[in-house]
Structure formats: C-alpha cells, structure tokens
Amino acid sequence: MAPRVLVSDKLSPTAIQIFRDRGIEVDYLPDVGKDKEKLLEIIGQYDGLAVRSATKVTEKLIKAAKNLKVIGRAGIGVDNIDIHAASRRGIIVMNTPFGNSITTAEHAIALMFAVARQLPEADQSTRAGKWEKNRFMGVEITGKVLGIIGCGNIGAVVASRAVGLKMHVLAFDPFLSEARAQELGVRKVELDELLAKADFITLHTPLTDKTRGILNAETLARTKPGVRIINCARGELIVEKDLVEALKSGHVAGAGIDVYEKEPATDSALFDLPNVVCTPHLGASTTEAQENVARQVAEQMSEYLTKGAVSNAINMPPITAEEAPRLRPFIKLAEVLGAFVGQVTDEPIQEVEILFDGSTAAMNTRALMSAALAGLIRPQVADVNMVSAPIMVKERGIIVSEVKRDKSGIFDGYIKLTVRTSLRERTIAGTCFSDGRPRFIQIKGINLDAEVGPNMLYVTNVDVPGMIGLLGTICGKHQVNIANFALGRNRPGGDAIAMLYIDGPIPQAAIDELVAQESIKDARPLEFNVGDA
Known part of the structure; x- marks a missing residue:
C-alpha cells in the first residue's frame, strides 16, 4: 500500500x-x-x-x-x-x-528603510490628501552603524546587504569567529559595545534560554539614544512592554516589527505607536x-x-538501517560530549578537534562528528540538527578536524572532543558501556567515570579534604538529591573536578553558595538529552 x-x-x-x-x-x-x-x-x-x-x-x-x-x-x-x-x-x-534565509534577510532590510523614512505613515498621509513634506523627516542609511545580534545564516545575508549599502556593521554572535567576521566585512563585538554604538539593531538569533528577552528594559537603556530596532526573528527576543516604553520616551526612535510575543498579534500596544512599522510575520512570505x-x-x-533516507531531521541522526543498532549509542555519546563543552564555554570557539579511538574509528564518523557539533552549538542555536550543524559551524569560521587512531588505552573505543578558544583549551572524552549509555571518562585531562544523566552539576575545585561532604551538604540544604557522584584529580592537592548526577534542576541559590566557597573555582548546572537515562 x-x-x-x-x-x-x-x-x-x-x-x-x-x-x-x-x-x-x-x-x-x-x-x-x-x-x-x-x-x-x-x-x-x-x-x-x-x-x-x-x-x-x-x-x-x-x-x-x-x-x-x-x-x-x-x-x-x-x-x-x-x-x-x-x-x-x-x-x-x-x-x-x-529555504527562507534570503527572503527573511530582505524583509529586515525593507523594514529598516521603512522605519528610517517613515514610509507607511507618509503613505497614509498622502493618500488622505495631505502634503506633509516637512513632517516626515527621515534619516539616511549610508554611513550608519548597523548592529546584528546573531550572525548565522540569515544574519550573514543581512550583513552582506548592509555592507553594500555602505553601512558600518557590528555583529554580536558567540559562535562567529574573527576570520568569518572579516570575510563578511563586519566587526565582531560584545553585546555592550553593539548596544552603545549601533544606530540600527536587527535581531537574527534563534530563541533560546540565553536569548529570550535579550532586549529588555536594562539592555534598551544601554542603547544609543535614537536607535531604531528591527525584529524579523522571534517575538520573544524582545520584551514588548519594555520596547513600548522606550519608544514612547523617544530613547528608541523607531522600530520595525514582524514577529510578536504572542501570535497571531491582533491587539498590541505597538500598534498604537506612530514610530513603529508592523507586519504580520512576513519574513518568509515570498513566492x-x-x-x-x-x-x-x-x-x-x-x-x-x-x-528510508533521513535528512534535516530534528530528532534523528542520518544513519542507515544496517549501522543503526551499533552507531546510535555513540551518536548520543558524541552529542553529549558536544553539549558539555557548549554549556561550559562562554567565549567564541575557534577550533574543534574530534578524536576517534579504537572501535569508534571504524564507525560512521561523519555522523558522529555531526552529532558532536550539534550538541556543541545547541545551547545557542536551539533548532540545530545533525545536518545543519556542520553548515552553521562552517559559517561561523570554526575550524573542525578529525583524528582516527587504533586502540590506545583500556577502552575498546572512545571519543575525545577538544575545543580551542582564544583563552583556553577544553577536552572531554567519553565512551559507551554494554548498556549503551554514555559515560564521561576524562575531563581536562583528569580521569573519572561519570554516568551521564539529564541533570548534572559540574564543579572544578582545589583538591582539599572535605569536598565530598561540602558538596553533599550544600545540595542537601537546597533539596537537591544526588543520584551519582564522580570525582577526579590531577595530583594530591592539585586541580580536581566533580560530576554529580542529580534528580532535577539545581536552584541558582545553590550554585551561588557553591561558587562562594574558597576551595571551589566554578560550579555549573548542565542539562543533557539522554532519553530515558
């Protein structure tokens, strides 16, 4: 049938x-x-x-x-x-x-022009029989500073168009490398500098926990007076009530909005403001x-x-039916290794090296690499999958290399991920045991054996007596139940790490108390998609 x-x-x-x-x-x-x-x-x-x-x-x-x-x-x-x-x-x-990158980018540029020259309101005035030439005093685009928040696929298209318009382009994107920024003709900056210098700001970042409400009362207050804001990405990137207040005060001179906190948007305070151009989520609406x-x-x-071929799947790796039973656990392992580094690395990543040791070197390493890269950038790009991850990494100018070698240790096979930034190098290795579940076997060169769970706590500390008790006491105080506890150190009294598998998310108050301890260097909550693990 x-x-x-x-x-x-x-x-x-x-x-x-x-x-x-x-x-x-x-x-x-x-x-x-x-x-x-x-x-x-x-x-x-x-x-x-x-x-x-x-x-x-x-x-x-x-x-x-x-x-x-x-x-x-x-x-x-x-x-x-x-x-x-x-x-x-x-x-x-x-x-x-x-499929709609160019269309969305063009709509952002169109909104920027419409806001700069007040085109919709001028159109209505003229059609009403008025001739208010002096009322609609706009601003030029040429020579202005455009700040792009999120310079991935769509943001890069916007950047190229803006450079052609003789704008000075600043880009904030944790995954954008200096080499890729130079290629695009933009200057990579931190968010604070972009807010302070941009005459126009356009958002092209995915909606994640980190980007939700990235423009709010506090960040809008740090923008350049008279800034104009464009949003064709996701409505929740901007706190609408805060934008409305900034528009009413005049601190934000105008806005072009295509997406809203709640859609369809049939009633919004933005609709009542004369300095806002609103469209009904038309970013992808071209033939x-x-x-x-x-x-x-x-x-x-x-x-x-x-x-049975799979491509651009959000929730399944591109693997054949023949190799699926053996490869699937290591796909999950690679994704978990990438997710660990992605969650603990704050600065832009420049290089990624993935080592396949022993039996893993004979597997479909392309699929494994894609899984690792998807895990790596998923904290910033929520909709990434194993097909799109390599493309997104390449667009950001990140250098990716693969190393294969024969069995070199006690494990039949393992995967080691090394990530380099301008400030540091991070390494993590893992394997799968007979139960098919991923395990961390080395972090920062320190050996350990840590079962991976959906919620974990990663602690770096000085190797001093009483650390196990200290961690247990603080977790217990905040009603955090520990399912598994793994420790490792490089030498007595040296650097040490702890990986705690916990039953649920850890409260921020517990993290704050942990990092306040003299012997603890850092403490980070981690989340992993490990299915029923």
Missing part, C-alpha cells in the same frame, strides 16, 4: 506534485490544521504530515496519529511541534533550515521562499517514506 501524506497547511502546488510523482497518496486540506477536532479525527489515517506554522502538532494529536512516521515542517521553526512527544513515539521531525521550503519538505518526506 502506498504511503499517505496529509498537508494540513497552505503549501505550494509544487510540493503536492512531488508527493504524487514519488508514488505517495496526498490529501491537500490546507484549512484542517486550524480545526483541531477534525485533525484529531483524521490524523490516524496518515503516514506523513506536512505543516507550516498554523497546524499545532501537540502531544494529544501525536497520540492520535497511530500510523504517523514523519512530520515535515516547511520552514525552520518547529515551535508548533511537540518534538519530545514525537520522539517518544518514534516519529521523525524534519524541517527545511535554509520564491515558499516554493523552496515546499519543494524541500516534499522531497525529504518522500525520500524517507519510499527509501
């Missing part, structure tokens, strides 16, 4: 034809995504579901999707899909990471972009449903 796909949002006819040309039955019901009850009623009939942003793929819907094997998102954002629920049901979630993402999602879903 031929696979069946439901397209529940508006999608280009090109995508529908691609499904049919590949022998897949497709039902194009572009309005059913908005009808939750109807969608629940029919979803059990389908092997694939193709959506844009209107359809909300909830846990309830996924439970009803008895035959669903793949969900394809025509676009990059997967906020409308419950990834965890899909993963637990074995449903692959795919997106199309780069070319919609054709690109529609074609890509149809091709990816068809390849999986007819051949």
Whole structure:
C-alpha cells in the first residue's frame, strides 16, 4: 500500500506534485490544521504530515496519529511541534533550515528603510490628501552603524546587504569567529559595545534560554539614544512592554516589527505607536521562499517514506538501517560530549578537534562528528540538527578536524572532543558501556567515570579534604538529591573536578553558595538529552 501524506497547511502546488510523482497518496486540506477536532479525527489515517506554522502538532494529536512516521515542517521553526512527544513515539521531525534565509534577510532590510523614512505613515498621509513634506523627516542609511545580534545564516545575508549599502556593521554572535567576521566585512563585538554604538539593531538569533528577552528594559537603556530596532526573528527576543516604553520616551526612535510575543498579534500596544512599522510575520512570505521550503519538505518526506533516507531531521541522526543498532549509542555519546563543552564555554570557539579511538574509528564518523557539533552549538542555536550543524559551524569560521587512531588505552573505543578558544583549551572524552549509555571518562585531562544523566552539576575545585561532604551538604540544604557522584584529580592537592548526577534542576541559590566557597573555582548546572537515562 502506498504511503499517505496529509498537508494540513497552505503549501505550494509544487510540493503536492512531488508527493504524487514519488508514488505517495496526498490529501491537500490546507484549512484542517486550524480545526483541531477534525485533525484529531483524521490524523490516524496518515503516514506523513506536512505543516507550516498554523497546524499545532501537540502531544494529544501525536497520540492520535497511530500510523504517523514523519512530520515535515516547511520552514525552520518547529515551535508548533511537540518534538519530545514525537520522539517518544518514534516519529521523525524534519524541517527545511535554509529555504527562507534570503527572503527573511530582505524583509529586515525593507523594514529598516521603512522605519528610517517613515514610509507607511507618509503613505497614509498622502493618500488622505495631505502634503506633509516637512513632517516626515527621515534619516539616511549610508554611513550608519548597523548592529546584528546573531550572525548565522540569515544574519550573514543581512550583513552582506548592509555592507553594500555602505553601512558600518557590528555583529554580536558567540559562535562567529574573527576570520568569518572579516570575510563578511563586519566587526565582531560584545553585546555592550553593539548596544552603545549601533544606530540600527536587527535581531537574527534563534530563541533560546540565553536569548529570550535579550532586549529588555536594562539592555534598551544601554542603547544609543535614537536607535531604531528591527525584529524579523522571534517575538520573544524582545520584551514588548519594555520596547513600548522606550519608544514612547523617544530613547528608541523607531522600530520595525514582524514577529510578536504572542501570535497571531491582533491587539498590541505597538500598534498604537506612530514610530513603529508592523507586519504580520512576513519574513518568509515570498513566492520564491515558499516554493523552496515546499519543494524541500516534499522531497525529504518522500525520500524517507519510499527509501528510508533521513535528512534535516530534528530528532534523528542520518544513519542507515544496517549501522543503526551499533552507531546510535555513540551518536548520543558524541552529542553529549558536544553539549558539555557548549554549556561550559562562554567565549567564541575557534577550533574543534574530534578524536576517534579504537572501535569508534571504524564507525560512521561523519555522523558522529555531526552529532558532536550539534550538541556543541545547541545551547545557542536551539533548532540545530545533525545536518545543519556542520553548515552553521562552517559559517561561523570554526575550524573542525578529525583524528582516527587504533586502540590506545583500556577502552575498546572512545571519543575525545577538544575545543580551542582564544583563552583556553577544553577536552572531554567519553565512551559507551554494554548498556549503551554514555559515560564521561576524562575531563581536562583528569580521569573519572561519570554516568551521564539529564541533570548534572559540574564543579572544578582545589583538591582539599572535605569536598565530598561540602558538596553533599550544600545540595542537601537546597533539596537537591544526588543520584551519582564522580570525582577526579590531577595530583594530591592539585586541580580536581566533580560530576554529580542529580534528580532535577539545581536552584541558582545553590550554585551561588557553591561558587562562594574558597576551595571551589566554578560550579555549573548542565542539562543533557539522554532519553530515558
């Protein structure tokens, strides 16, 4: 029986034809995504579901999707899909990471011009029969400083266009290397300098815990008086009420807003301000972009449903059925190693070296490297997957190298990740035991044996008596239960580390108390996606 796909949002006819040309039955019901009850009623009939942003793929819907094997998102954002629920049901979630980059970048530039010259308001005034030539005094773009927050794929396109407009471009992006910045013709800066110097600020960073509300009352107060702000990324990057106050006071001269804290945005305080240009999430709304993402999602879903090939999957590595049983635990290990370094490294990464020792050297190291890179940058780029991670790393000018060698130690095989920045070098190694679960076996050259759990506490300290008791006492005081405890040191009285597997997130008050101790150098809470570990 031929696979069946439901397209529940508006999608280009090109995508529908691609499904049919590949022998897949497709039902194009572009309005059913908005009808939750109807969608629940029919979803059990389908092997694939193709959506844009209107359809909300909830846990309830996924439970009803008895035959669903793949969900394809025509676009990059997967906020409308419950990834965890899909993963637990074995449903692959795919997106199309780069199909609308140029379109979104162009919309940001268009908003910048509209805000600079007050075009929408001038248009309304003129159509009303007025001739208020002196009222609409704008500012030039040429020679102004543009600050880009997030200089990945879309931000880089904005940068190239802005350089062509003779703007001076500053970029804040923890993953942007100096070499890549020079290639783009921008100057890499810290956020404080960007806020202080930019005449225009445009946001192109993904929404993560670190970037949520990156422009708020405190950071807006540090911006240059008269700054103009553009947001075509995610509404939650800006605290809207704080932006409204800054616009009313005149500190922020204008804003171009395409995305909002809550969408659809039918009632916003921003709508009442004359110095704001608002559009209804049009960043990806061009004929070319919609054709690109529609074609890509149809091709990816068809390849999986007819051949088992996986590409641009959010929750599954690109591996063949033959190698899956042995490779999958090491895919998770590589991702965990990358996630560790990504969470403890604050400065920009310049180089990444991945060593495959023993049996791991004979595996699909390309998949393993992609998993490690995805884990490495996921703290900053939430939607990254194993396919897009190498591209994003390359765009940021990070040098990646691979080393393979025969078995050199007591382990049959292990993976070692080394990351270099301008300030330091970090190393971590791990392996998988017979139970298939990842374990840390070396950190900063110090040997240990630490089982990896969803929530962990990483402590660096001076090797002094009583450290175990101190850590246990502070954790107990803050109701933090320790499931496992691993220690290591380089020499008696020297540098030491502790890895604690804990039952849940550790309160910030506990972290503050730990770092206040004279013998503790640093303490960091860590989170890892280890499934049921």
